[in-house]
Amino acid sequence: xxxxxxGCGKIGTTVTEDFVAEGFDVTVIDKDPAVISAxxxxxxxxxxxxxxVDCELLAEAGIAKAELLVAVTGSDELNxxxxxxxxxxxxxxxxxxxxxxxxxxxSLSFMRHHLDLxxxxxxxxxxxxxxxxxxxxxxxxxxxxxxxxxxxxxxVVLRPESVLSGHSLMELRKKYSAKFLVCVVQRGENVYIxxxxxxxxxxxxxxxxxxxxEIHKLLRQIGLMQKSAKNVMILGASRTAYYLSKMLxxxxxxxxxxxxxxxxxxxxxxxxxxxxxxxxxxxxQELLLEESIDRMDAFLSLTGMDEGNILVxxxxxxxxxxxVIAKINSNxxxxxxxxxxxxxxxxxxxxxxxxxxxxxxxxxxxxGSSKVETLYKLMDGRAxxxxxIVTPDFPGLNIPLQNLNLKKNILISGIVRGRKAIIPSGSDxxxxxxxxxxxxxxxxxxxxxxxxx
Amino acid sequence: xxxxxxxxxxxxxxxxxxxxxxxxxxxxxxxxxxxxxxxLWTLGISLILGLPxxxxxxxxxxxxxxxxxxxxxxxxxxLFSVIGALPFVISGEIPNFVDAFFExxxxxxxTGASILANVEExxxxxxxxxSFTHWIGGMGxxxxxxxxxxxxxGRSIHILKAEMPGPIFGKLVPRIKDxxxxxxxxxxxxTLLEIFLLLLGGMNLFESVTHAFGTAGTGGFGVxxxxxxxxxxxxxxxxxxxxxxxGINFNLFYLLLIGKIRAFFRSAELRVYLGIFVxxxxxxxxxxxxLYPTFAEALRHSxxxxxxxxxxxxxxxxxxxxxxxFSKVILLLLMSIGxxxxxxxxxxxxxxxxxxxxxxxxxxxxLLHPRSVNTIKLDGKQLDETTLRSVSGxxxxxxxxxxxxxxLLSFEPFDLETNxxxxxxxxxxxxPGFGAVGPxxxxxxxxxxxxxxxxxxxxxxxxxxxxxxxxxxxxxxxxN
Numbered sequence: 001x002x003x004x005x006x007g008c009g010k011i012g013t014t015v016t017e018d019f020v021a022e023g024f025d026v027t028v029i030d031k032d033p034a035v036i037s038a039x040x041x042x043x044x045x046x047x048x049x050x051x052x053v054d055c056e057l058l059a060e061a062g063i064a065k066a067e068l069l070v071a072v073t074g075s076d077e078l079n080x081x082x083x084x085x086x087x088x089x090x091x092x093x094x095x096x097x098x099x100x101x102x103x104x105x106x107s108l109s110f111m112r113h114h115l116d117l118x119x120x121x122x123x124x125x126x127x128x129x130x131x132x133x134x135x136x137x138x139x140x141x142x143x144x145x146x147x148x149x150x151x152x153x154x155x156v157v158l159r160p161e162s163v164l165s166g167h168s169l170m171e172l173r174k175k176y177s178a179k180f181l182v183c184v185v186q187r188g189e190n191v192y193i194x195x196x197x198x199x200x201x202x203x204x205x206x207x208x209x210x211x212x213x214e215i216h217k218l219l220r221q222i223g224l225m226q227k228s229a230k231n232v233m234i235l236g237a238s239r240t241a242y243y244l245s246k247m248l249x250x251x252x253x254x255x256x257x258x259x260x261x262x263x264x265x266x267x268x269x270x271x272x273x274x275x276x277x278x279x280x281x282x283x284x285q286e287l288l289l290e291e292s293i294d295r296m297d298a299f300l301s302l303t304g305m306d307e308g309n310i311l312v313x314x315x316x317x318x319x320x321x322x323x324v325i326a327k328i329n330s331n332x333x334x335x336x337x338x339x340x341x342x343x344x345x346x347x348x349x350x351x352x353x354x355x356x357x358x359x360x361x362x363x364x365x366x367x368g369s370s371k372v373e374t375l376y377k378l379m380d381g382r383a384x385x386x387x388x389i390v391t392p393d394f395p396g397l398n399i400p401l402q403n404l405n406l407k408k409n410i411l412i413s414g415i416v417r418g419r420k421a422i423i424p425s426g427s428d429x430x431x432x433x434x435x436x437x438x439x440x441x442x443x444x445x446x447x448x449x450x451x452x453x
Numbered sequence: 454x455x456x457x458x459x460x461x462x463x464x465x466x467x468x469x470x471x472x473x474x475x476x477x478x479x480x481x482x483x484x485x486x487x488x489x490x491x492x493l494w495t496l497g498i499s500l501i502l503g504l505p506x507x508x509x510x511x512x513x514x515x516x517x518x519x520x521x522x523x524x525x526x527x528x529x530x531x532l533f534s535v536i537g538a539l540p541f542v543i544s545g546e547i548p549n550f551v552d553a554f555f556e557x558x559x560x561x562x563x564t565g566a567s568i569l570a571n572v573e574e575x576x577x578x579x580x581x582x583x584s585f586t587h588w589i590g591g592m593g594x595x596x597x598x599x600x601x602x603x604x605x606x607g608r609s610i611h612i613l614k615a616e617m618p619g620p621i622f623g624k625l626v627p628r629i630k631d632x633x634x635x636x637x638x639x640x641x642x643x644t645l646l647e648i649f650l651l652l653l654g655g656m657n658l659f660e661s662v663t664h665a666f667g668t669a670g671t672g673g674f675g676v677x678x679x680x681x682x683x684x685x686x687x688x689x690x691x692x693x694x695x696x697x698x699x700g701i702n703f704n705l706f707y708l709l710l711i712g713k714i715r716a717f718f719r720s721a722e723l724r725v726y727l728g729i730f731v732x733x734x735x736x737x738x739x740x741x742x743x744l745y746p747t748f749a750e751a752l753r754h755s756x757x758x759x760x761x762x763x764x765x766x767x768x769x770x771x772x773x774x775x776x777x778x779f780s781k782v783i784l785l786l787l788m789s790i791g792x793x794x795x796x797x798x799x800x801x802x803x804x805x806x807x808x809x810x811x812x813x814x815x816x817x818x819x820l821l822h823p824r825s826v827n828t829i830k831l832d833g834k835q836l837d838e839t840t841l842r843s844v845s846g847x848x849x850x851x852x853x854x855x856x857x858x859x860x861l862l863s864f865e866p867f868d869l870e871t872n873x874x875x876x877x878x879x880x881x882x883x884x885p886g887f888g889a890v891g892p893x894x895x896x897x898x899x900x901x902x903x904x905x906x907x908x909x910x911x912x913x914x915x916x917x918x919x920x921x922x923x924x925x926x927x928x929x930x931x932x933n
Contacts, residue, residue, distance in 0.1 A: 002627070025627040033837045041519075041610060046627045049834075 001025065001364050002066045004091070006052035006082050007073030008035050010329055011097065011123065014349045015070060016043055018357045022444065024364075027061045052082045055089065064090035068118075068360060072097045072352075084115045093118040093363060095356065101239065121355060127348040128243035131325065134344065135232065135248065135298055137215075138323040139224040141205070141344050144376045146387045147416040147435040153183070153209040153385060155378065156224060157343055160202045163222050170196040178218035179423045180210035183413040183439045184383050191382040191441045193411045207378055207385075209413045209437065211421040229253060229297035229323060235282040235312060236303035237261070237268040240327070240348065244300075245275050256291060258282045282312055289319075298323040306330050310337045317342075335380070350377075364446065372446075373435065383441040385413070388448040392432045396452055402426030405453040409441040412451070454930075457512035459525050462598075462612075464506025466529045469598060470536050471499040477540070477585055481578025488578045491544035499536050520929060522611025523920040526595060530912060533594055534558045537586055546579055551901040558908040560586030561594075562915035563797060565673025565767035565884030568897040568904070573678055577659060583674045584663035590915070591670025591699075591797035592640050593617065599633035615920050618794060618802060621831075621840060625707045639706045640797075644669040647695045654688040668695045671798045673767025673884040680769045680892060686753055689770050693753075693760045697730065700764035700792030702804075721832050722793050722804045729790065729803070733759045733783055740780045755780075763787045765799040767884025774891030781887055788877045789855075799882030799914045801851060807831065808844045850918050854910075855880055861906045865899060875899075880910045 001024050005012055008030040016039060019026050026045040029052045030036050036047035050057040052073060063069065069086040071079035076098045083094035098104065098120045103111065112120055133143045140154035158165050164172060169182050173196075184207040185192045185200070192198065200206065208215065230253050234241045237259035245255040249272065256276040259265050269277040280287045282303065293299060299316040301309040306328045313326040325344045328334040334345050358375035374387040390397070396404050401412060401424055414437040415422040415430065422428055430436060438451055445451060478492040517525070537557035541547035547556060552568045559566045560583050569575065575583075589597065593616040599609065609629055625632045644665050651661035660676055667674050675681065681689055701723060708717045717723070737755035738748075745751040757770045762784045773784065791800015808831065815827045828835050858880055862872040867889050874886030875896070885892040896904065913921050923929050 025631075027627055033839075037839075040624075044610070044628050046624050 001068070001360070002027070002062060003360065004029065004058075004061050004063055004066045004069045004086070006030075006069065006071045006079070007097075008032075008039050009072065009074060011072045011349045011352055012070075013039060014353045015072065015356050016045060018353045019360060020044055022357060022361060022364075024360065027066075029057065029061055053078060053085060055085060058082075058086060058089055066091045068093045068095065068363060070095045070356060072121075076100050076103060080111070080115055080117075083117055087116045095119045095121060095359065097121050097123065097352075099124055099239065101242070119359060121352055123348045123352050124239035125243050126351045126355065127240045127327075127346060128247060130351050131240070131244050131300065131346060132247045132251075134325065134346075135253075135323070136228045136251075137219075138227075138229050138298060139219055142378075144374075144378075144385060146374055146385075146414065146437050147421075150211065150416050150419060151209065151414050151421050151435075151437060152212050152215055153207055153376075153378075153413070153437075154215055154219075155205060155207050156219075158200060158202050158204045158206065162202060162224075164206075165200050165202040165204070168197050168199045169194055172200075176218060176221050178210065178214045178221060180208050180214055180218050181413050181423050183207050183209050183385075183411050184378060184441065186379040186382070191379050193383075193409045193439060193441050205379065207383075207439075209385075209439075210423060227297075231296050232256070232298045232300065233258065233288075233291065233293060233296045235259075235299075235301045235309075236327075237264045237277065238302050238304070241300075241302050242268060242271060245272055249274050256296075258287070258291065283308060285315060288312075288315070293321060294319045296321050298325070300325045300327075302327045306333045310342065313337075313342055314340075361446065378439075383439060384445070385437060385439050386445055387435055387437050390430055390432050390434045390436055390448060394430065394432070394448055396430055396449075397432065398429050400427050400429055406451055407443065407453055409443065410445075410451045411439045413437050413439045454524075455512065455514060455517055455521055457510060458515060458517055459521055459528065460506055461510050461512050462525050463528050463532060464503045464510065466532065466594065466598065467499045467503025467536070468507055469594070470533060471496050471503065473585075473589060474499065474540075477578050477582035480581040481576065484577040486576040486578050488540065488544040488546065488576045491540040492578065492582075494543050495536060495539040498539065502536075517609070517611060519611050519615075520923070522609075522615045523923045524929070525612055526615040526916060527920045527924040529594055530561065530916065534561055534908075534912070537561065537582075540579060540582060544576070544579065546575055549901075551904050552897075555896065555904045555908050556583065557586060558911050559879075559884070560584075560672065560674060561590035562882050562911040563587050563591050563670040563672040563765070563799065564879060564882040564911045564914075565667065566879055566890075566907070566911070567674065567884075567895050568899075570895060570897055571678060572676060580676050581659070581663060584666040584672070584676075587670030587672030587674060588644065588666040589670075591672065592637060596633050596636060599629055600637050615916065618796075618799070618915075618917055621794070621804070623704055623795075625704060635707060636703050639703055639710070640669065643695070643698060643706075647691070650691045650695075651688060654685060654691060656684065656688055664692065665695075667768065668692055668766060669699055669797065671696065671699050671764045671766045671792070671796070671882070673761070675768060678893075681757070682770050684770075689753060689757055692768060693757045696760045696764045696766045696768070699766075700726065700760075700796050700798045702793040702795035704795050705793075719832070721807060725807055726793050726803045729787070730759060730763060733763070733787060737776075737780045737783055741776055744776070758784065759787065762883060763790065763798075764792045764796075765881055765883045767878070769885060769892035772891060772893050774887050774893070785874065785877060785887075788881045788883050791881060801848070801881075804831065805844050805847065808836065808841065809848055812841060812845060847917070850922075854913060854918055858906060858910045862899075862903055865903055867898075875907065876910070879907045880914045882911060882914045 003019055003024045004027045005016055006029045008028050016028055020043045028039055028045050029048045031051055033049045036049045040047040048061045063086050069091040071082040073079055079096040083096045087094050094117055096117055099122050104122055137143050140156050142155045144153045185194050186205040232248055232253055233256045235258050237257050248255050258278045258280055260281045262279050265277045265279045299321040301312045303309055309326040313324045317324045328345050329347055354377055362372045372386055373389055376385045378385055412424050415424055416435040474492055474496045481489040534557050538553035541553035542550050547553040555568055595612050595616045625635050647665040648661045663676050705717050705720055734756050738752050742751050754771045758773050761768045789801055790806050791802050792798035794802040794804045811829045818827055859876045871888030871890055875890045878886035
């Protein structure tokens with residue numbers, strides 16, 4: 001499948017990396033020759049140097065045969081125009097990054113329709129949605145939802161005093177009445193798909209899947225339950241902060257925003273009069289203490305500086321804030337901060353590249369027997385959770401799961417039938433029109449039948 | 454530096470060498486010649502060298518950078534040359550190892566310079582092997598590896614860049630593997646076409662295949678003592694045209710293949726290449742007119758020789774050593790220009806020459822209007838300063854290397870013309886020169902020292918100097 005990516009900034013590069021790993025034929029366009037030469041030296045792609053709305057250039061990039069064009073330059077208008085031209089020149093699907101809030105209201109659907117866009121992505125909004133999900137369930141590192149929120153998967157880290165550590169999964173199932181499944185474990189550098197005899201240890205990062213109510217029940221039983229964050233402090237009055245604050249405030253939480261730029265503070269307070277906006281440097285510990293950081297339910301550092309975000313987050317954690325989240329864009333810094341003990345990290349470019357990978361993969365097997373409905377990359381991309389809708393030609397229909405020959409490192413972690421969610425056991429079967437949630441480590445699943453040997 | 458990855462890749466190259474040896478082995482068996490044993494031995498040796506590394510030394514990290522790319526290419530070519538020399542030595546047809554090494558380097562680098570006094574005495578198996586090295590070396594051994602190996606990271610492009618000649622490397626399709634495949638398919642198809650046309654002209658199969666290999670790789674090893682001279686005018690014209698074709702950038706053939714005919718003919722490099730060819734043929738024809746009975750014959754010989762020298766092939770239909778000085782100087786200049794980038798030919802490459810002339814033009818304008826801002830374009834695209842710098846840098850290194858080789862040869866008891874043309878002919882991968890190394894003589898008279906120097910000159914010419922130089926610099930191997 002041929003894909004053209006226009007704009008190789010942070011997001012463009014991450015998307016390129018993902019698409020190449022997925023095995024697509026990628027052509028990238030950027031106007032900076034240095035960027036192009038760097039990217040073609042690292043990834044197996046063709047680079048074309050120039051303006052993405054130049055028709056001749058698009059033709060050279062093979063737009064006529066492209067299945068998908070992703071426009072992620074810094075300019076919304078350029079992205080839209082590029083997608084429009086690409087669509088006229090034969091690209092089958094187009095995705096534009098549109099981040100300006102002014103375009104992201106009612107006019108968006110109008111524009112999307114008339115520009116023939118398959119999808120528009122707003123990185124800040126997506127990041128805010130992700131953060132909102134986490135703040136609603138602060139005990140989890142991430143929360144992924146499947147099948148219209150009928151099924152969820154949360155990632156938690158087992159702290160030293162956790163009641164779960166030292167027990168095998170079989171024991172845990174008997175011990176707690178909640179119906180759940182531990183479907184993936186990250187221990188150090190390794191990712192495991194555990195079976196019943198797997199014994200959890202402290203420090204493990206585990207993924208638990210179940211219905212939302214069961215997850216709440218379990219978290220309460222194991223003493224991990226935290227109420228959703230009511231008092232939130234955000235560092236950096238960015239667009240992400242704006243979207244998030246709006247969601248939080250609509251949900252009844254109190255938001256305090258700190259930024260050192262007066263103009264940004266003013267703008268923010270004009271947009272969201274209900275929020276407390278403080279002008280000041282968030283790196284100054286005095287200021288944060290004065291604004292009672294120690295009494296917050298959650299602290300988010302969302303400035304543009306990775307290093308600053310990391311350091312301030314450690315400070316916040318030291319002050320006893322129960323939920324600390326840092327925005328880190330660089331992969332290297334992210335994994336370093338994680339090693340140092342920062343649990344919860346959000347990377348906007350990763351959020352977007354997840355969305356795009358899911359779209360591209362669904363596009364690729366739109367002809368196959370089953371469609372990828374949702375896709376999440378877990379544990380830094382080392383495992384994937386996918387949701388498929390089962391079609392009648394799936395070869396494993398009506399066979400009890402214990403008799404299915406699954407590949408290694410594959411787990412069927414949930415079946416949603418109508419509104420009923422099933423935690424699968426050996427005697428359950430897969431029926432047509434079921435939503436099946438599959439977890440895989442080290443493999444890329446394109447189709448539901450890929451799980452079978 | 455990723456030593457394991459280098460070792461692993463080279464081990465796999467040895468296995469490839471073993472596979473490739475099957476072909477000459479088969480030829481020698483068909484002709485029932487004794488040299489099949491030599492091929493079997495060599496095949497066994499490359500298997501022994503390649504197997505352990507491939508089986509037990511899988512690298513954990515596959516990351517390679519520019520440096521590793523250069524080292525892999527150099528190591529692969531040196532090893533291929535040493536392995537390739539073995540059949541000649543073992544069979545006893547070229548008993549001296551230095552001679553055999555020279556012959557094989559000359560084959561792999563598509564030079565076509567020989568130390569054999571009488572080729573017609575050689576067995577068919579070894580003659581086929583000699584021409585086959587042209588075919589393999591022409592497109593590049595590592596490009597072949599890229600086309601057939603399954604696991605490649607995006608960074609393998611460093612290997613391809615180091616092996617493909619020319620200032621700018623352009624991929625045809627997003628994936629390296631597919632690009633390498635397309636290149637080999639075009640190469641293969643053109644070779645088959647030439648074999649077919651040569652068969653039509655009454656050449657026998659063995660000679661058609663070996664000559665097609667020699668033309669495709671722009672090499673120049675023949676199977677007759679007088680090269681192409683004894684063949685019919687039709688066959689000479691076929692070879693003339695195919696030499697010219699194989700001197701064209703293969704990326705342009707791909708454009709033809711996907712129907713972009715206008716883009717093909719709009720290429721500046723192609724136009725200049727054909728322009729130089731036509732101009733040189735006219736000048737040489739006029740200059741040699743009185744040497745031949747008819748105009749047609751003069752035209753045929755000059756077209757053949759110009760095409761042969763310009764594409765750095767080195768076939769000859771006549772002893773151009775006897776031509777007037779003017780023609781010889783033109784041929785000598787053509788030697789260093791060479792053919793298009795991205796072809797199988799050697800030399801500076803036409804696109805570099807175009808860029809160099811545009812640089813001179815810019816320099817002069819800059820002197821006239823010191824504050825003027827000038828950009829340099831090729832095919833309508835502006836070239837960035839990095840490319841320009843690398844082209845002028847390459848030219849400087851090219852001149853310096855030529856001087857060094859010339860100096861090394863000066864210990865030989867030959868005249869200046871012989872030594873200078875030998876330097877040009879080997880470094881630019883042509884083969885025959887003038888004087889004592891003209892088209893009807895050979896390199897046998899040179900001392901072993903000079904033969905080794907010329908072998909390295911050929912390798913440097915084929916790999917465009919830097920990979921080889923880098924390998925022998927101590928800084929490359931230092932840890933910091």
